[in-house]
Amino acid sequence: MKxxxxxVNFVITIIELIRGLLVTFKHLFMPAxxxxxxxxxxxxxxxxxxxxxxxxxxxxxxxxxxCGLCAKYCPAEAIKITTKVxxxxxxxxxxxxVETYVIDISRCIFCGFCVExxxxxxxxxxxxxxxxCYNRESMIYDLDKLTKELEVTKYK
Amino acid sequence: MQFxxxxxxxxxxxxxxxxxxxxxxxxxxxxxxxxxxxITVALVGGFxxxxxxxxxxxxxxxxxxxxxxxxPMRVGPHGILxxxxxxxxxxxKESIRPKIADKWAYFFAPVIVMAPAIMTYLIIPWxxxxxxxxxxxxxxxxxxxxSLGVIGIILAGWSSGNKYSLLGGLRxxxxxxxxxxxxxxxxxxxxxxxxxxKISEIVEAQQYCxxxxxxxxxxFLFIIAATAECNRAPFDLPEAESELVAGFHTEYGGxxxxxxxxAEYANMFVAxxxxxxxxxxxxxxLPILGLALxxxxxFLLKTYLIVFVFIxxxxxxxxxxVDQLMSFGWKVLLPLxxxxxxxxxxxxxxx
Numbered sequence: 001m002k003x004x005x006x007x008v009n010f011v012i013t014i015i016e017l018i019r020g021l022l023v024t025f026k027h028l029f030m031p032a033x034x035x036x037x038x039x040x041x042x043x044x045x046x047x048x049x050x051x052x053x054x055x056x057x058x059x060x061x062x063x064x065x066x067c068g069l070c071a072k073y074c075p076a077e078a079i080k081i082t083t084k085v086x087x088x089x090x091x092x093x094x095x096x097x098v099e100t101y102v103i104d105i106s107r108c109i110f111c112g113f114c115v116e117x118x119x120x121x122x123x124x125x126x127x128x129x130x131x132x133c134y135n136r137e138s139m140i141y142d143l144d145k146l147t148k149e150l151e152v153t154k155y156k
Numbered sequence: 157m158q159f160x161x162x163x164x165x166x167x168x169x170x171x172x173x174x175x176x177x178x179x180x181x182x183x184x185x186x187x188x189x190x191x192x193x194x195i196t197v198a199l200v201g202g203f204x205x206x207x208x209x210x211x212x213x214x215x216x217x218x219x220x221x222x223x224x225x226x227x228p229m230r231v232g233p234h235g236i237l238x239x240x241x242x243x244x245x246x247x248x249k250e251s252i253r254p255k256i257a258d259k260w261a262y263f264f265a266p267v268i269v270m271a272p273a274i275m276t277y278l279i280i281p282w283x284x285x286x287x288x289x290x291x292x293x294x295x296x297x298x299x300x301x302x303s304l305g306v307i308g309i310i311l312a313g314w315s316s317g318n319k320y321s322l323l324g325g326l327r328x329x330x331x332x333x334x335x336x337x338x339x340x341x342x343x344x345x346x347x348x349x350x351x352x353x354k355i356s357e358i359v360e361a362q363q364y365c366x367x368x369x370x371x372x373x374x375x376f377l378f379i380i381a382a383t384a385e386c387n388r389a390p391f392d393l394p395e396a397e398s399e400l401v402a403g404f405h406t407e408y409g410g411x412x413x414x415x416x417x418x419a420e421y422a423n424m425f426v427a428x429x430x431x432x433x434x435x436x437x438x439x440x441x442l443p444i445l446g447l448a449l450x451x452x453x454x455f456l457l458k459t460y461l462i463v464f465v466f467i468x469x470x471x472x473x474x475x476x477x478v479d480q481l482m483s484f485g486w487k488v489l490l491p492l493x494x495x496x497x498x499x500x501x502x503x504x505x506x507x
Contacts (some may be wrong), residue, residue, distance in 0.1 A: 017473070024222050024472040034225045 044127045051114045051128040052103055053144045055121070062143075063122035066098040070123060072112035078107035079114060103146065105131055106139040160450035164285030196288055200277050208421040209239040217469050246417075249410035252316050257407065260440040261315035266408065266415035270306030272301045280429045281355050283439050284453040294355040295347065297317045298430060299340050302385070305419065306332045312416070315406035320398040325404035327393060327478050332385055334485040339381035341493035345433045345500045359438035366437040373496045375435045377489055378467065382427035384485065386420060389470035393478050424466060425459065432458035 035042060044050070055063050066083035082099045089095040114123055131138050159166050178188045213228070213236065220227025228235030253262055279294040281287045291297050306329050313325015347353060349370060350361045368375045384391040405416045432438060436458045439451035448459075476484070 020472050021468060024468060027224060028218070028221050030224060032221070032224055032226045036226070036229060 011042060011129050032071065044129065048127050048129075049125040050144060051105070051131060051141075052070045052108075052114065053124055053126045054143065055124060058060070062098070063120050064098055065094060065117075065120055065122070066096050066101075067119065069117040069119065073113045073117040074108075075111060076107045076109050078104045078109075080104075098143070101143045101146070102140065103141050105141055106136065160283070160452055161448075163283035163452065167285040168383040183236045194202065194226045200274065200288070202424075204277070204418070207425055208418050209243070211421045211463065212242070212417075213424065214238045214463070215470075218464070218467050220469050222468075232429050241251055243414065246414040247409055251410045251412065256317035258315040258317070260313050262407075265308050265312035265315055266412045266419075268311060268420075269305050269436070270308075270415045270419045272308075273426070275301045276423075279355050280426065281359055281433055281438050282455055283450070284356070284359075286452070287356060290354060293353045295343065295353045295358070295434075298426075299336070299343070302423070302426070303333075303336055308419075312408070316404070316407040318407055321404050321406045324406070328404055330486040331387070331391060331393075331478070331481055334482060335381045335384035335391075335489070338377060338485060338489035338493050339385060342374040342377035342381060342496060343434060344493075345496050347369045347399055347405055348497070348500050348504065355433060355438075359433055359440065360369050362437040363442055366435065366440070368435040371435070371500065373492065373499075375431070377493055377496065378431055378435065379462070381489065382431060383466055383469055384481070386424045386427055386466070388420075388424065388466055390473040390476050391481055392470075393475055393481065402403065403416070417486065424463060428459045428462035428466065429455075435460075 001051050057063050066081060068083070069080040070156070071077075071081050080100070080102045084097050084099045086097050088096045090097075110125070112125055115125055173191060174188050175185070177183065178185055183318045216238065217227035217235065228238040232240045235340055253259065278288045279291060279298055281290075309332070310325045310329040313323070313328070316322070316325075346358065346367055349367060350358045352358065352361075383389075405413055408416060432455065438458075439455040441449055441451065441454040485497045
């Protein structure tokens, strides 16, 4: 069986082989493009959509009024709100109070529609992207987890 | 550190001390010889272990830097203790054997691969006089003993009971045998120039001119053949990770795998040492730098330079296919080796 091998020019082969070696040698002295996670973390862009945060206003109350628009707009149905009507209105005149506000992080697709839908700008997305957990139950974030200050684990 | 500069004197002193002790205290010569042998074996074994750790780490770090990343960084400062951790892990693994594997062949194959790799350390010239045994046919011994490793590889491939391992073992055997022919022929040019197979004479004959200047083609062929001998890229199809799972050492784990690994790096060191000795002048130093380094340091520098070249080749070139490999070995390297011998002979005859 005749082998149809291409004609090889020896000199060009050797020159190209040496050029390949020089390219690799050059890369030896170039700085690494990797980050030593978790001691060095990536600096995210400004509009990065990470974990949701529910904002509080100056008096310490949540800005959320329980309208449910974020839950309605969520494409993955990750937000679940239950509200309660109080007997007496509170200081601002609202009588509807948010009882539970739960975001299921394992369902959330981090699209940011809830932020766009909120009429009171009560929800925003922070730059936290480290939400890995060991079990499904801890992926369900309720109200205090969403308003609490983020704590970033420090490694040596 | 002054003793490093004059190791011939050091070795003579140690010899006379040992045999003087023996005549003084009436100890039989045999006992002293055996003690000396045991110490030598321990030193060589210790050097091989440390060397393999260094080489594995160097390979991973250099591979990382060539690929614009950093290599191991976690274990120890900048990953220095990585190989120690790997060695401990390998030693603590359970030693299993496939049921279909041939029991004794499976057990002895790593030993048969490892033993010749260590035996070749006998004739490495570290320094003037610091050779374990300066055989009159040192070079022939080297070529002969390094051929014995093939038996172990084929046995390992066969006894694993795995078709892919068998294929890997056979391919490796064919490759090593073919490139050994090319390697031996490229070394013949050096022997012709020097007139002797004795390693210390070859090193001393390079006093005024290293043989790489007189025989560049032979050096080039030797480097290529040595990378094929050690089953290293770009000729590492038999043990390639993505081709044949791991080739002939697929079914081996734990200490047995550690033996194969050690043998490969030990072989690589010996091949580099031989390249440095035969072509780069061994322990001869260059006077141009002005600083007087001990000959041992020159030798190690040259050897590790060639080791670096091997590592550099591995992470630059793609793997070549086994039929391309065989055709390269027989159809390209062998004629070039003959050409080299012919030219050397002609030049020597014509003056």
